[in-house]
Amino acid sequence: MQQPQADSELEEQHLINFVVNRLEDTLPLDLGEEVEVTPAELYKVLVGACADGTSITHICETTDDSPHDNTVREYFTDQFDLETLELAGNTLLQRELIEVLPNRPVEVVADLHLDPYYGNEDETAHLYSSEAKRGTTTFHAYATLYARVRNKRYTLALRKVTDGETTSDILTEFLTLLDGLDLGVKAVYLDRGFYNSDCIDLLSAYNYAYVMPIVKWGDEIKEELNNGWSRIIQHSIADSVTFPIFIDCVYQQGRYDEHGVARHGYAVDAPFIDTPAEARRHYSKRFGIEASYRLAQESLALTSSRDAGLRYLLFVTSLLLQNVWRYVHWEFVATTRRGGRRLWKWPFVEFCEMLTRAVWAAFNVRRAVPANKPPDDRFKR
Template identity: 75%
Template structure:
């Protein structure tokens, strides 16, 4: 059976236009009067920097038709503060993702990402303080909400945590957002950053699973002996919940031997055994690959402005959502039993967007020479 012939093609220019138009419609920039630069140029630079995993400086310095890097940063910094980006960023991320979600309940996942910060705490906005990790207790912290459908992850919301914020505040916002979307939720999977009594209390109305943290002598003792089992655990005397302790032989994995014991706080009708808890929670690990992809397409910056940093993080997540949406909606061939996917990786998608940005901005293709070229330069 021959593959279905495509009626048209998506070219590199179309991909850049799709990303820039999405940004321009949801994150409009008021440039004022007598300004030579356009919003499209600003977003072409930002899209190119994100797709290339490089900086705004690099894109502007290697292209002839782009504005100066300081001009790009100034306009983005002046227009976007933290609250504005959070409010509009959710709409930007959801605009195409919601179209691909099925009518049935979906699995959602929440992650907390802590990027270590080693600079002066007084010189940077919107820092978050947490337990020591990689030699620091100061981080740029982002919480993300994903929907998982057909082994694909779509980002629905992102929040930046600052000093004084708690993960329970963010989780409450995420659950309220899901109610507002009228989105059926089959289960909620969370990372250990949300393991506390307040978050567990918020999850009573949902099916959920998350790994437990070894806080207190009781749970440490439970995780040091015995075989797979289910127990009831009391956290800080405030909330009681079922814990599934899953035990497996490591058999040399990661050069480890013996029995590995993992505890999962889980309460769902489809989780009856510790193995069920492990297998269902393992679906969340794909979300961590989404974060790795986001880091791959994250523009570099040394700016201390929280709004600009969050815009760059949102754009990196938007590139992922756009790739998955376009792959499913326009590239995959419809057929009975499911769409036939065309081999098109996220890396290739980013490379195509970057090449389109180079073309649009007039990438530098020659450098001055201080003497005539000899025969070695010609064929």
């Protein structure tokens, strides 16, 4: 059966306009009078660098009509500091997003993302220290809050994390944000970085169901996770808060070259989870966030800049591209039909390629390089 034809189509120019309009409306640039470059041109360079996974310098050097890369960076660093960007970043991410969230409660995920820093140890402002990972203990750290809807992940909030801040500080902001949104929350899934008494108290105070993996603190819990079968126990941290731990046991069966029984513990307070196996199954949904990070790396512009504001702008733009792709895919590309919409194949990499080509077209991408002698017959057909 031949598929019905679409009534319209989205072109590359439509997509770049949509993204640039979102950025201009939320983060307006004041360039003053008699300035040849426009805010739209600056944002097109930014979007092109993210979509192409390269750098602002690369986009400017390979196009003829783009502004100089130093000009682009200077306007962004002069006009936006980290505090300004953090205040506007969540608004930017949430625009149009609330429209596609269902009326029913959704699952949300809070996570910490650590980007290794290998620079001067004395210049650690706006950086975060943690356990050694990938050859360093210093990171550009970001906390993210996602909504999981129809097996898709939408970023609701992004927050820079620096030394001296605790996970309970981050979680307080995220739970306050959730309370302010017209959004029902089925459960909050957190990574093990949030496993402490303060965060568990916060979740109980806000009355949110939650699931998170535990950390093996103390001989008692280590003994529980080294012996026995699937079960539910009561546990306390620092004798201040008591909560149930669901211990799930599964046979490795050679997975990852491991054999024997693997035991996983989860701190759980959710009415829809009754068994340890259900705790593991529901928490496994959170791992989809790693796919979001992989996509974010694909659409994250490269930079060697130490400016925290510029790095934040690049990261929030990469997350914005994912939100826009999912929103446009659902609202404009999907076919409405009985029983639910049909999502036509349109991968994120193709979306980014379309944005990149739109930027190349806008700035006249370089199609020839200087040569010290003309091409001979080997270059001809």
